[in-house]
Amino acid sequence: MIQPAKPDLVTVFIDGKEIAVPKGTNVIEAARMVGTDVPHYCYHPKLTVAGNCRMCLIELGMPMADRATREPIMDPETGKQKINWIPRPQIGCGTTVVPGMHVKTQSPMVKECREGVMEFLLINHPLDxxxxxxxGECKLQEQATGYGRxxxxxxxxxxxxxxxxxxxxxxxxxxxxxxxxxxxxxxxxxxxxxxxxxxxxxxxxxxxxxxxxxxxxxxxxxxxxxxxxxxxxxxxxxxxKMRVWFLKQSNSICTESSVGANTVVWSREGVIYRITPRQNDEVNDTWMADSGRILYKEVQSGNRLKPTSDLKTSVAAAGSLLQDGAVAVVGSGRSSVEEQFLTAKLAKQLGATSYIVARHGEEDGLLISKDRNPNTRGALVTGLISDLPATELSDLSADIDAGKVTTILSVGEDLTAAGLSAEQLAKVTLVYLGSHANATSAAAKVIIPTLTVFEKSGSFINQQFRLQKFASTIPGLAGAADDRVVLDQLLADVGGASAGSDLPSVWAELSAQIPAFANTAYANIPATGLLLDSSNWSGLDFPEGESLHFKPAAAEATA
Amino acid sequence: MSFKTVERKPLTFAERTYVPQIVNGLMTTFKKMVKPNETLEYPEARPPIPEGYRGVPTLVKDPNGREKCVSCQLCEFVCPPKAIRIKPGEIDPTSDSAHVEKAPEAFDIDMLRCIYCGLCQEVCPEEAIWLQNVFSLSGYTREEMVNDKDKLYELGGTLPDKHFKWDQKKAAEDRGNAAH
Amino acid sequence: MIDLYLNLPVWVQATIKGLIAIGVLIPVAGACSMAERKVSAWIQGRPGPNRAIVPWVAWIPFVGKALQRLGVFHLMADGAKFVFKEDVVPGHVNKFYYYVAPLVALIPALCTIVVVPFGAYIDATTETLKPLILADVDVGILAVFAIGSLSVYALILAGWASNSKYPFLGGVRASAQLISYELSMTLSVIPVFLWVNAPGGNGTLSLFDVVESQSQAGFLGGMWFIFLMPMCAFIFLVALFAETNRQPFDMPESESDLVGGFHTEYGEFKWSLFFVAEYVHMTIGSGVFVLLFLGGWNPLPWIPLEMVISSMPMWLGALVGVGCFLGKTFFFIFFFMWVRWTLPRFRYDQVMKLGWQKLLPLAIANVIFYALAIAMIELS
Missing domain, CATH: 3.30.70.20 (Alpha-Beta Plaits)
Incomplete structure (x- = not known):
């Protein structure tokens, strides 16, 4: 009598509401789909079912049928098929739906069960x-309030x-x-x-x-x-450190590696207190690495670059340095897509060669990949680079030695870490855009302090060629300018056409000029990211190995 | 609209001259004049503070001298004018009250913002913040009007405690599960 | 001493007398303002000003404390404040008249004292009672009314010169109110002088003679006029309240609807001149009432001053007379303050209605009644 709407869907009735759910769904998830909360502690959607907290007890019933004839038994009063309710409650997490299943999540027995379980759980729970x-984010508090005695x-x-x-x-x-x-x-x-x-x-x-x-x-x-x-x-x-109810949550992306784990940054009054993972079933499920959670400390670190003059003066000084001499632009795989695009435009305007520096680290096969730049693919897509970057800037090093490059613009990259020597840096005129001090900023003629990833908005493209956006979580350091603004003003200063540095303007240009971003606007990037067409770069040999929700293109091709 | 006509007695001739009324009034005011004063001469004489009076919020210690506040920040959360500012901190593990784990590192109440609503006292799960009977408070600068932790404890003093929740907790910890 | 004084030229004597009058009246006005504050406070059940103290006075035991409790030093502090405050003149006023108005208020107020006797003494040579008065003029009460009513010009002038709407309204009210009640006031004293000026005698308007006629022998002769002519006294008293702008007739000021009326735009010393003028008016009004209806310096009804002081030295007799007079006057000043906290302010239309429709007919009827009554008594 009850037919599934689709072969892989199962129709169940939860508190009388009919819903078709995928096969294999358990009752908690099915109830969630109709907007009913079944309280639970031990169940976690990304882990196996243990069924030991007993909080998700529900009443279960199946339509009655005559055993011999398999004829449905009708209730003469309602004219519907009788339901055979199981006399004892069942756990919702461990019960997979079957066609025609009836579930009661609000019945008196369920209520009593929950009260009993809550009382047992609270017996030895301290008044802490x-x-x-x-x-504030405690399930025990919430459910004691919602379902307790x-x-x-x-x-x-x-x-x-x-x-x-x-x-x-x-x-x-x-x-x-x-x-x-x-x-x-x-x-x-x-x-x-x-x-x-x-x-x-x-x-x-x-x-x-x-x-x-x-x-x-x-x-x-x-x-x-x-x-x-x-x-x-x-x-x-x-x-x-701080009670969670004071903390403002902002969506961000972990910059630790090219996995691009989705995160929530918790801040209060311009101070970040913690970073937690944000669920994205395509990227990081509900996990993230510990090492990515302490990255917020860079915001308050002592070696932040502080402005010494106003932005206009610094940009004018940088612009005049960049306009004479042979320029090389070192962009960054840590910059956002928008910044890389503007860097590429600036390099084009200056007639400069542009580089980015690759960073490789150990991968753990889970949520840390070998490529430790969060946005290497962004540099490829925006045309900042055309081939995979190397960890050492040997071409640039040779050009400096040969005197072919006299001025370098570095966007947040420490060139000494990329294989250039201090003598080489001394030979060239350096312009440095970045948030923290390092050997390169020490050697730079002009320093323009910019913001960390937590203080600005933008987007990254991760190893899956998934475009993911991050929002600014705290106000920027006083006097430091957004990288986008700095790059745009530099571009205008050296005679380029500026189309505005705000996200909508940059994205208007991006969608017009970059085929991969056609018809894309920043506001329309979904929270779970937007998978881009990566066929243009399928020939490149990316360093990442297999990790959670990611198979290297080469491995996929062979598979 | 409905109207109700109020019956008024017509005034007598004497009433219409007002003179008896004026004389009556003069008697009343004269009686008032010779009566003792109704007012208090404030700084020297102080009014009795009733039970439950909401004066300046203060922090109190329990009879054993332990600071009761555990910096749960509920008062900071509930404070309508956002007058309370707390920096939570951990209690030194070698201290006597290490089992309480948490205590405020800094606790500021901006008395220029405080509206004496008493919600902080009501919400406090540790009965550590009390609006006591101090009602006059002044200072020459805005900074002076911010009561810091030391000032708050100085104002608050010690209040009797019925529960000794944390002392019981410590006793239980020392006893372990042997009683079970 | 007295000889030396009498040998001085007349104009010097006059100046000295005038200065003494001012030197007495202005502190009295100040004391009145203090009394006003204290009486207000007591009626309202509070102690009133009691804080200010001058250091070396504070060291005097008991007296210093008592003076402090009385608030005497508040008076000094307030006076000093008025003198030393910055003299602010609003930009929109008519400067000349703005400055003139307070003077016009104060000068007539001080002038009226000239014709008001404030005591009596027995002249050693003639053995008769002589008034203590600055200028013993025959016109007496007429001079008081004539000069006293000039004060209305001060209010009108102040209201007009301030060049703003509330003072202007206050000035307009002042003119209408003072003129309205002056009629009743003048009519109310006619019976008194009808009685004093018995047919056949010398006509007089002197206030001294009024008191003298309350000091005669016999039941009617020794009777104060308040008992003889209570209606006259009542009308005079009501009109006096209106004339001195005291509550409940303070329409020209009425701070609740006119923000202070004619002196809205005034401050510091100029304002204090208005203030002093009001109290001087009050003092002199009370004095005139005492002279007309309360037997002047006679200590009690049917006990004239002459009887009491005939055996005393001259200076003591004079002091007793002045004491009796001032005592009654101060009681009246207190009465003004007492009424202030008893009666609420009238509405302006009520003031007009009372003045023209009640008080004036009453005063006319009163005059006719007493004229007939006195004629009957005289004819019989």
Whole structure:
């Protein structure tokens, strides 16, 4: 009688609402699709189902049919098929939908089950909310409010467990707060592949701990903090820094490598307090590396370049230096697509050769790739470079030695790190645009301080040729100018046609001049990114190996 | 619209001359004049402060001298004029109250912004912030009108505590699970 | 001392007398302003000004404290403030008349004191009672009315010269109000002089004679006129309130609807001149009322001053007379303040209605009644 609408869809009834969901979906996800929240602790969509918190209990029923004839049994009162409700509640996370399944998520029994589970969970949970960093984003708080009884009947002594255990260099554990959901254990087993966590002891004394002699040191350890539904696992870096309800969330992109993990930057009044991953099922699921989470510290670092003169004067000084002499432009794989485009335009106007510097690091096959520039592909797409960059600027080095280059414009790149010697830098006139001081800025004639990635907006193209945008999260350092503005003004100063430095203007030009961006506007880039046509660059041998949601083109071709 | 006509007694002749009324009024004011003063001579004489009066917000310590505030920042959050500014910090692990873990590193209340609404006191889960009976507060500069942590504790002093929540917590930690 | 004084030229004597009058009246006006503040405070159930103190006075035990509680030094501080405040003149005023108005207010007020006797003494040579007065002129009450009513010009002038709407309205109100009540006031004293000027005698308007006729022997002769002619006294009193711009007749100022009326644009010393003028008016008005209706310097009804002081030295007798007179006057000044906190201000139309439709007919009827009554008594 009930036919699935499509072969791979299953029709179920959740609180009487009919919905077709993909086969294999569990009840929690199916309920989410009809907008019903089924509370849960241990279930996590990206991890296996453990089913040990019992919070997602629901009532389940199947339409009744006569066993012998398989004829549906009708209810004479309503004229509909009778539902055979299972007398005991079932867990929503571990129950996969089957056609015709009926689910009750709001029935009195479900309510009572939730109240009971909440009461058990809170028995030994300490009254730590005032000092707990999870307060405000704590599932236990939310669900105690939403589904709890509202008062406690427990008058005995609460359990005592170790507080302030250092599980690893970045994670602190408060065992008393733990609800034993085992999300962190499963994460370490399944995603980080570093199986160091586990429960010891039994019953009320069950305790999360590290395998003796081991520590939670892997580069993904802070994801356990993110997925911990309570305040048991806390980030040592973020611990006691700021309550989460004060923090403003802005979407950003991790600049650690060409993976381009989607992130949320949490800031208050111009100060960034932490970075957490943002779910993007095509790129990073709900994870990100620990090493990417501390990048915000560069904003407050002591070696930020501070303005010494106003932007107009610096741009005029830089412009006059760039207009005489043979110029080379060193762009950056860390610049945004827009900045690379403007750099390319500037290089063209100056008649200069443009380079970018490649950065290679170890890849971990998960969320850190070999190419440590977040936007190498942006440089290719915008035409800043035409071939894959090298880690050393040997061509430029030869040109300096031969005297073919007398002026270099560096956009945030430390040229000494790219193989140029101090003597070579002394031979040329240097103009440096960047946010932090380094050997190149020390040698530069003109320095124009610019912003970090957290202070400006733009977009990157990651290893999948996915165009992803990031928003400015905090106001820029006083006096430092947005790279886009600086490049645009430099372009105007050396006689180029400026089309405006704001994002809509730059993107109007980008979509007109770059075939890959045809009909694209910045505002229209989806939150999960826009996959570009990469066929023009399929011949290039990109350094990245396989990682989460990414297969190298070569590997894909052979596969 | 409906109207209701109010019956008024016609005035007598004496009333219409106003003279008896004026004499009456003069009697009343004279009586008032010879009565003792209604007012207080303020700086020397102070009014009795009623229970639950909302004066200047202060921070208090418990009878054992432990600072009660754990810098949960709920008062900062609830403060309608955003007068409260807290910098949370960790308690020194060697301290007696290390088990509380968290205490304010800085706690400023801008009394130029404070509206004495008492929401901070109401929201405080540790009963650490109290609007006590100080009602007059002055300073020569704006900076002086910002009460810092030291000033707040000086104003607040010590208040009796019924719960000793953290002392009980420490006792439980020392006892361990042996009682179970 | 007295001989030396009497040997001085007349104009020097006059100047000295005038200076003494000013030297007494202006502090009295100041004291009135202080009293106004204290009485207001007491009626409102508060202590009133009690803080200012001069250091070396503070060291005097009890007295210093008492003076401080009385707020005496506030008076000095306020006076000094008025003198030393920056003299601000608004740009839009008519400068000349703006400056003249306060003087026009103060000068007539001070002038009226000249014809008001403030005590009596027994002249040693003639053994008769002589008034203590600056100028014993026959016209007496007429001079008081004539000079006193000049003060309305000050208000009109101030209101007009200020060149702004509230002062102007205040000035207009002042003119209408003062003229309206002057009629009733003048009519109300006619019976008094009808009584004083018995047929056959010398006609007089002298206030001294009015008091003298309240100091006769016998029941009617020793009776104060307030008992003999209560209606006259009532009308005179009401009109006096209106003439001195006191509550409930302070329409020219009425700070609630006219922001201060004629002196809205005035400040510092010029304003204080208006202020002093008002209190001088009040003082002299009270004095005239005492002379007309309350037996002047006679201590009690049916007990004339002469009886009390005949055995005393001259200077003591004079002091007792002045004391009685001033005591009654100060009670009246207090009465002004007392009424101020009892009655609310009238509406302007009520003021006009009261003046023209109630008080004036009453005064006319009063004059006719007493004229007939006195004629009956005289004829019988």
């Amino acid at each position: 909310c005032p000092i707990c960093d999870q307060a 509202g008062y406690s009947r427990f008058i005995e002594q609460k359990n005592v467990k170790p507080k302030r255990t250092q599980l690893g260099p970045r994670v602190t554990l408060d065992d008393e707060r733990c609800v034993l959901c085992s999300r962190c254990i499963r994460f370490c087993q399944e995603v980080a592949k570093d199986d160091v966590l586990g429960f010891v002891d039994r019953g009320s004394y069950s305790t999360l701990t590290c395998y003796p002699g081991k520590e939670l040191t892997n580069n993904y350890s802070l994801n356990t903090v993110d997925i911990c539904p309570v305040g048991a696992l806390t980030s040592t870096d973020f611990r006691f």
